[in-house]
Amino acid sequence: MKSIINFIRRNKIKSAVVLLTLVAYYFCLPKQLFKDPTATVITSQSDELLGALIADDGQWRFPASVSIPDKFKNCILLFEDEYFYKHPGFNPVSIFKALKENLGAGTVKRGGSTLTQQVIRLSRKGQSRTYFEKFIELILATRLEFRLSKDEILNLYASHAPFGGNVVGIDAASWRYFNRDASNLSWAESATLAVLPNAPSLIYPGNNQKLLLAKRNRLLKKLLNKGTIGKLTYELALAETLPQKPYPLPQIAPHLLQKIAQTHKGERVKTTIDFALQERSNAIAKQHHNHLKQNEIHNLSILVLDVKTREVLTYIGNSPTDKEHQNNVDIIDKPRSTGSILKPFLYAAMLDAGDLLPHTLVADVPTHYGTYQPQNYDQTFDGAVHANEALSRSLNVPIVRMLQEFGLSRFYHYLKALKLKDLTYDANHYGLSIILGGAESSLWDMCKSYAAMSSTLNHFNANSSQYYSNEFRQPIFNANQSVDFGTLTHEKEVFDAASIFLTYESMKQVNRPESDESWEYYDSSQEIAWKTGTSYGFRDAWAIGTTSDYVVGVWVGNADGEGRPGLVGVQTAAPILFEVFDLLPKSDWFAKPFDEMLEVNICKKSGYRASSICDDTELRFIQASGQKTQACPFHKLVHLDESERYQINSSCEATSNINSKPWFILPPLQAYYYKTKNPFYKPLPPYRSDCLESSEVSMQFIYPNQQSTIYLPKDFDGKTNDLILKLAHSKPELEVYWYLDDYYIGSTKDMHDMAILPSPGTYMVTVTDELGNELKHKITISE
Incomplete structure (x- = not known):
């Protein structure tokens, strides 16, 4: 060491030159x-190439x-x-x-x-x-x-x-x-x-x-x-022969590639995509696109999520269509009218809040809220229908009535808790139509929400009846990321496990497409909670389904919003949904969350908690919050003679001869439609002629709706048709008197239909039965 120091002292210039040379040598290499810019490359979870975007300088x-x-x-x-x-x-x-x-x-x-x-x-x-x-x-x-x-x-x-x-590097060259x-x-x-x-x-x-x-x-x-x-x-x-021409690079997930390039341009990103599932789903998308384009339906998207990891397994942002039909548009994250896809969220919210039991009867009758008049898809009414059936059949009128009863603001609060980013206005902006497609959301957010609900139920059953605090989070498609579900807690994040389970039980009963309608008879089939949706004007068709392991979402339509006849969820999106589910491993059905459920006596006919006079009951598991719902309001104790053909009372018969019996009674308007589809429904028997009748009767207009505007149709010869007024009466045998404003126009008995031909204007229709009961109804006749 001393000799080196002495050499430096004796040869300062040489030492400085050597030092500078060494420094220059050290820093000479950048x-x-x-x-050079590089291509954006994405691979599957098993490292197969999904696609690449050429580098900015035009080089692969x-x-x-x-x-x-x-x-x-x-x-x-x-x-x-x-x-x-x-x-x-x-x-x-x-x-x-x-x-x-x-x-x-x-x-x-x-x-x-x-x-x-x-x-x-x-x-x-x-x-x-x-x-x-x-x-x-x-x-x-x-x-x-x-x-x-x-x-x-x-x-x-x-x-x-x-x-x-323009090929650089062994990877691009191969x-x-x-x-x-x-x-x-x-x-x-x-x-x-x-x-x-x-x-x-x-x-x-x-x-x-x-x-x-x-x-x-x-x-x-x-x-x-x-x-x-x-x-x-x-x-x-x-x-082996030599290569003759360059091959195009694979484009297995082109829209996911474009999405990733926005934040990871020029990088190689390993994704969560299942390569085989993506390829086979692409084949399904191509097959259905070739069929749908014959009806000028050009676009579709498919998203598959793993419930447990929240990973994206399949990402098809659009069909293999052409530039004219916006083939580059990634529809998965674009807001579209939701149709009926939000209905399960309302059902779950009402269960969660304790406002509903799964089989509770809800009214399915002509309904009018100001200028808004919801209609069922088949333009018919059931009078009354069990809530779970209203969901599985996607009946619009009962669902809108349920939303009105539950409260628009309350439901909107639940939707915001789901973190649906496209709900940008307040609840009043959407109104009651929010449940039928009045709002917009994306396939991404819908699948995310269903995956979070399924995961909530899975975690509750796997973690001693506890919830995770961060279930409703974004799915991931980058394999280097992982999902943080938060910490375990006894507090639910949005819906409780029982409400989710009962919602899925109802969704499992949705009628499957024709090709899969007998699914329950095949061992290879699996139980799926699923829902379709169709937006107003046939612009968007949806189908979303979930098992305990996977969520599959499908959207079908035109990217430019053009509606097409036949663009209906169950006809166009649902077949794709079930074909994709057939590619996935079979999942076990969700375990019942017993810790949040109670077994109670339920009235079979009404679906309410059984009252003391319900004559046909069964034990059912309901959500714990459901114990506060009212007892059955439709069963009443009626007094009959020995033949049970007439009602009697103490005015005409000794008390010892009176036979008291529970009777299932619906309000008149509900009963009017209910009995057409339920032939075993029995209206109350009339009073025996020698008995004083009770004045407890009720009437309801069947048609027209309150404060509605009516346009009278004309025949081919130009003659204006009559307006038929219809009334439901709890005692149809009583005579009813009809008035238009203050003018008497006639009476009816048994069948309460009255034909009138008024001039354009506003009128008050008044009906009075022979017992003095009165009902008024305002209508407007327009030319």
């Missing part, structure tokens, strides 16, 4: 050798690989730099031989560069190939050997070497010329690519094929002589 240049395949590694080392792992960045023997041959020929006949030097040359684009430049490359190559390992240098070369045309990953190349294919960087122009189709073939075969012969390959492998390799 920190980042290559700054993939991001640098971590490693290169062994076959290509053996080929490139043997062809370019056999002593790569032994030299310090340059090979003196090769340089001497090249210098001697070139000087003797008077021109450059041979290169003596190592792979390390070639990496430097590739990074120093456009430099002339002079001896001085070679000297600079040599210095930088030795410096690179200090910075990186040999394998890292080799990977840099393989990632940035030119392979002809796909462009052989349509497969570099790790799957044969010896002949690896040898072909190994000789190309040395003369990349040889790859052009039809040009220099003999020269390329000769170079490849010479390399294969060297591999044989070195013992790297056997004789049979060598002979088979010689028989």
